[in-house]
Amino acid sequence: MSCCAYRVDTTSRLAQWRIENLASFAYRKSDPFRIGKWNWHLSVEKSRSLIIKLYPEISKSTRDNPPIASFVIKVVSSTEDRKCLIHPVVDKLLKCNEDFAWPIEIPLTKNFIIDVEFLDLKTSSLQGNEVCSIWGEGSSERQSNQTALTLLGRMLSEGIHTDILINASDGSIAAHRAVLASRSPVFRGMFSHNLMENELSAVDIPDMSIEACQAFLSYIYGNIRNDTFLMHRLALVRAADKYDVSDLKEACQESLIEDIDNGNALERLQYAALYHLPRLKISCTTYLVKFAKIFDVRDEFNTFLQCGDRELVAEVFNEVLDAWRGF
Missing domain, CATH: 3.30.710.10 (Potassium Channel Kv1.1; Chain A)
Structure with a gap:
């Protein structure tokens, strides 16, 4: 499989992963991609349903100061009808690959796009007594x-x-x-x-x-x-x-x-x-x-x-x- 199959394209706050030729029973994990202070992964698991996960790469900084993320994740079909499923998430603490899992019951073709727009990323201050955005005013x-x-x-x-x-x-x-x-x-x-x-x-x-x-x-x-x-x-x-x-x-x-x-x-x-x-x-x-x-x-x-x-x-x-x- 081409290395492009695991690549996630990014801007400062947007990540997009194109999934092609996903078999009926399959698991695929993206290459790491950088948004904010953290490296991230997306993964897809397809069996009876499709499960999409978003999580930060495990590291000391992630364990000590895990991100608190607000984002909108979309799944867009690559077919002509461009079927789109949207799932907004607010202030979700993400430490590992089990913290966010989105099961999709609606059948999709084997070609689709996962689109994640990060609205905010927060983390605890060094003193640990408040949560601050890493963007914007902070x-x-x-x-x-x-x-x-x-x-x-x-x-x-x-x-x-x-x-x-x-x-x-x-x-x-x-x-x-x-x-x-x-x-x-x-x-x-x-x-x-x-x-x-x-x-x-x-x-x-x-x-x-x-x-x-x-x-x-x-x-x-x-x-x-x-x-x-x-x-x-x-x-x-x-x-x-x-x-x-x-x-x-x-x-x-x-x-x-x-x-x-x-x-x-x-x-x-x-x-x-x-x-x-x-x-x-x-x-x-x-x-x-x-x-x-x-x-x-x-x-x-x-x-x-x-x-x-x-x-x-x-x-x-x-x-x-x-x-x-x-x-």
Whole structure:
């Protein structure tokens, strides 16, 4: 049989499969075709009746985020009478080849066309708490947001109409009051009152290097690179806490949890206590005590016992005692 017998012709939202010479008892499955984010298959099974199925190709993305499809599927006879059967489907969750099956009892010739017009394709958001269309407003909104972030980043990198100077320990960066105030209630308070920073059009951040300060501003403006973020996480935690940028603080906590090891566990434990990062604190304590890594960093731990915050030292010591009681 010709390979064309399995090919599905498509446009952006329309799929059409021409069936020729389908025997009285037969099964045929189309080649995969792309609509939206997914590869799809059509299949036909003919015995006493004709059963048509539409389903996405099985993959990790399909399992994690299956499509919710609205479409109109038609079967059109290739004979002169052009007999047409229509079946509309609204918001059908499609995970496998059993989720949509259309049995047709009316006899058809062995030559016909299956026509599928996709009206909408939806999927769950990354947070899993809402269903969004991958077309239309959702797509334009994402594009608009991405364009806005790109242009906002250019305002910082190119110094477009800046009106405030950020003085780090070893350099200065020009920025915008409105952007800083929109992202930080601390900055907003500075610029809303006759404080020194507002009068002098300058903010001093002497505890940050120019590189760390640039990373902080890049995050605020929405154009920070991942390698820059990773390099300056600890400095960013301090800045996020000081200027009350809660989403940055949470992003740092998430990232710092991911790569705890012998070389950084004690330092991060102390940062977690100082800047109120409870999940990082639990993760570091678990790593050191429950996984017995504390024995791999004895010298550093002895220094921590002598010089660390007394309350934190007592907490860790109690965790160690509790772990030993379990043996």
